Amino acid sequence: MLLLAFLLAAPVPQDDPEKLYGDWVVACDNLHRCEMTSLFPNDDTAPADDSAYEATMSLSREAGPAGALTVEVWPSGALKGKASIRIDDAVVATGTISDESLTFRGADASRIAAAMPNGKVLALVDGTGKPVARISLAGSSASLRHIDANQGRAGTVTALVARGARSASAVPAARPPEQIVGLRPSGKAATVSRAMRAGMEKQSECDGLDGGVGSVPEVDTYALGGGKTLALLPCGSGAYNFSSVAFIVAGGKAVRADLDGSDGVLVNASFDNGMLSTHNKGRGVGDCGSSETYVWDGRRFRLTEARVMSECRGSTNWLATYRARAVFR
Template identity: 45%
Template sequence: MFLIALATVLAAQPTPGPFRSFGDWAVACDNVRRCEMTSLQPADGDVDTNGTELSLVREPGPAGAVSITIWGPEDAKGAPSLTIDGTRIEGGSVQQGALRFGGVTAQHLATALANGHVARVMAVASGKTGDISLAGASAALRFIDAQQGRADGVTALVARGAKSASMVPVAAPLPVVTAIAPAGQAATISPALITRLNKASGCGEEYTEGFPQPTPETGVLGGGATLVLLACGSGAYNLTSAAYVVRDGKATEARFDTTAELINASWDGSSGTLSTHGKGRGIVIAARAPAMSGTAAASA
């Protein structure tokens, strides 16, 4: 889940870094250069992950702490253990069912991930295993080194060189955001306005007389503005919405400072927060997405 606060930004607009994929890994950095890479289910199916996932986070700045979290096989009992190319990796701790590494141990493990081929996670009590392909892990780590200004330096995980840690840019400050306190009454959304929004968005084409469109969800934004979440297609698990802001009977598309695909969107009027999350299919293992720091703001 990520949260989109409808807010006034008092600092520079946050600009998340690029999202990339390398082999069987996805990697991204946020607006303060905090980076995360996450293992994926290999497309060719040669590796049976059995629900196993690995996430590596590197903080920005010269110190740049590394933390690694590993989730073991699905429905497995007992603490997980990790091996890379048959060599057991020690030094982790089990927290909330996940195997976690930090400090120097995590940095050494990152090097092992870059140089290895397959990581295997075993639930000690049951012997159940899941494998993680390391194809692309080295490239993902090199991408993090570049995004954080570590390339050719002593703090790099892969692209190491002689540059001192002092050459790494310091962590950027998080944007300061003042949340809007919603007040007033939501506007009444007329059938005629819904028709116009459906035509402009194309959402009306997703529904028929036998499969009617759900009633739009509305929320008070304050200042005479109303948020409208227009249903725009659905599947077995997910409902997609298009967001509009209505003032004085006129609607405009809601603007976000980053790409916002609204899936299973929900408006919390008490906090002025719009949340959205996608549900994976029951027969597909969904990878955890790289985390983002800061707040993505939408203009009311």
């Protein structure tokens, strides 16, 4: 029955999909693709030389029996050339820095994953053999076990931690993402008059937020097609976040936009190539927050991706919790 429920579960956003284990955060999306990412040790557990923790790392695994693994490491410094992952006293994988990160797949990624659960110290080592950064392994075993459970691998030969004798065929197959049919933007964006803006501000309770000091930001407008316009009404700002409320303008009237799982109040919103994106930073360095991407289907904005990172502890790799595929017509 549990396996049947796993296979029939609808691909919808999950409640509380992100979990913290020690110095790692793990999340699995609606299609059971999972990723875990390392954090800097917190104030209670960080050693005196915590400055050595100057790299972050992620391990992701695709759903399904094959379940491809990928490991990526981001050094904070300007490291170039060859580098290796060393767990305790053994080098488990060697690669070359590309685009400021070190990526391992296939057998290399599998060796790293296999060595993590019982490892004590993971070090990033440069081409001369000198350790240049450390990554805490506290909580990595529990995160790997979380992935095994979410993907239905526990008790099978494909599990990373909870291995058993059952064959890979016992692992539920990967599901394709839901397809969202979006409208390709066309036409010319409508103009928001002063009177229309006043009505929008009244609807959204955003009037007077600038306090009459300095210039008032303009309403950003974008043609959606079919005679409709997306209007982003400024609704307050802080040091690194700018809020707006989404409206749909058509026939000389503006109504609050309908968005999957949102009340229409967006943070750092942008619209490009038919996609509406948000990016809500928890703090200025961007190591925590949430983001969403939507596509317009002619009636509402449909969610196509959601990412989150609740822990403000050094990782700018926000984890995907929902995915769908946008198909434009």
